[in-house]
Amino acid sequence: MAENTKKWEETGRRYRTYIKLEKRLSANTVESYMRDLRQFAHFILRMYDVAPAKVEEPMIRRYMAWLYDRGREKTSQARALSGVRSFFNFLMLNDRIESSPAEFVPAPKFGRQLPDVLTTDEIDRIVAAADAPTTKGLRDSAMLETLYSCGLRVSELTSLRMQDLFFGEGYIRVTGKGDKQRLVPISAAARDRIQLYLEKRRAARTGEETLFLNNRGGRLTRVMIFTILKEAARRAGIDKRISPHTFRHSFATHLLEGGASIRQVQEMLGHESILTTEIYTHLDNSRLRQTVEEHLPI
Secondary structure (H helix, E strand, O other), X not given: OOHHHHHHHHHHHHXXXXXXXXXXXXXXXXXXXXXXXXXXXXXXXXXXXXXXXXXXXXXXHHHHXXXXXXXXXXXXXXXXXXXXXXXXXXXXXXXXXXXOOOOOOOOOOOOOOOOXXXXXXXXXXXXXXXXXXXXXXXXXXXXXXXXXXXXXXXXXXXXXXXXXXXXXXXXXXXXXXXXXXXXXEOOHHXXXXXXXXXXXXXXXXOOOOXXXXXOOOOEOOHHHHHHHHHHHHHHHOOOOOOOHHHHXXXXXXXXXXXXXXXXXXXXXXXXXXXXXXXXXXXXXXXHHHHHHHHHOOO
């Protein structure tokens, strides 16, 4: 049996157990989800021959186009996409992937869906809302500033160590997917907030090498980061769909709007494939029109 086929089957068995026992779906619904998953897995293996964790958004979009070409009803297409999203959410919950490649694939009955993008003012308000003269407040504001200004994944943020800070050179060392390391420029604002937090933390005389610690002196979890961010957004009065990925997406969008190339953004984000980075290229029409007028004067 091919290695990737085996991975799909093993993951599929775990997913079946999850939706049956933890999600408590009916037997008919479980079979429906599994039938759709088998069809999706067959398509991905035939077209791309990749494991579940290697599926990217363009692959799912092509699968949805394939369903359309086969004459599937919109309700059937929407159900298939719902099953795919559920499957990748399961992989996220089990830390197999950092973000769902199906998250922003639009359902057939809707138009193009893109994640909310925060303005720099909104990000500043959220960071300020997390700030407080306590160790926790200094930690939270430093984390959120670093999350945005370095475009980090949640796992990259929580795994930062003291030895990954190269403030003299203006960089931090980030360990991404597959333990691949990259150097990312760090803003002066993030550096200053981290230093304020560390001064407060040193007073506690902790010997832990992880940069951002929870109240017990251990590493923060993904759920904790979500909670900290959403609470800060609530206090800042920001009424948008917000997750750590929103900060990462906003970072990439602002880079592109500032003139960075897609390749530069790919390197900053640590994407292995340029296909993954292309979801960030949704500059609005006014920005595109401005760029054309600047570079192609009539």
